[in-house]
Amino acid sequence: xxxxxxxxxxxxxxxxxxxxxxxxxxxxxxxxxxxxxxxxxxxxxxxxxxxxxxxxxxxxxxxxxxxxxxxxxxxxxxxxxxxxxxxxxxxxxxxxxxxxxxxxxxxxxxxxxxxxxxxxxxxxxxxxxxxxxxxxxxxxxxxxxxxxxxxxxxxxx
Numbered sequence: 001x002x003x004x005x006x007x008x009x010x011x012x013x014x015x016x017x018x019x020x021x022x023x024x025x026x027x028x029x030x031x032x033x034x035x036x037x038x039x040x041x042x043x044x045x046x047x048x049x050x051x052x053x054x055x056x057x058x059x060x061x062x063x064x065x066x067x068x069x070x071x072x073x074x075x076x077x078x079x080x081x082x083x084x085x086x087x088x089x090x091x092x093x094x095x096x097x098x099x100x101x102x103x104x105x106x107x108x109x110x111x112x113x114x115x116x117x118x119x120x121x122x123x124x125x126x127x128x129x130x131x132x133x134x135x136x137x138x139x140x141x142x143x144x145x146x147x148x149x150x151x152x153x154x155x156x157x
Contacts, residue, residue: 004130005096006105010138013146017138020126024100024133031065034135038126042066043118045126045135048102050095050111053080058094060113060147062104062127067116067155077114077152103130104147113149115140120151 010017022037035045046062049069053059059078061069075083088099095107104113104127119125119140126135127143144151 002131004103004106004134006103006128006130006136009106010136010146015138015142015146017136017142019129020135020137022133022135034126035065038135040126044122044124046115046119048097048104048128050086050091050102051083052086053078054082055080056112058086058109058111059083060104060107060111061154062113062115062119062143062149063154064116064118067157069154070156073152073154074114077150077154078112097128097130098132101128101130101132101134103128103136104143104149105136106130110148113147114154115144115149115151116154117151119144 020038031045031047032042035042043064045065047065049061051059063069071083092098124137125140126137129136
């Protein structure tokens, strides 16, 4: 596996992580597929979603792969009245990442980042390494500190 920018940034910050590669399916870029392929529960693998708030602009949300982002909760925690997902066509231009390979680490700019509070229940969580078919497993506190994420309740239900 080629080292991704996200991996280089974590190494430069002396943050411990390991990578886990898996065969991704172009027809199924869901993180649930990634979790199954890695033999981990879907609650432990986090997808990175990018949204736009009506007041604050771009926002990043990390939630367990089998969950759905609650846009009302997302708006409340980020100080917006309304939050909408960005269009997938905008993703690479705004973040530098493609769908299925979007990492909260190493985006083109630092955006306000929120992570579902369930992340702290695990010793390690998985997030995209910045390429399809590769996850980085790291301590949730290290991720939270590195991207200045706010742990909060973000999912539907």
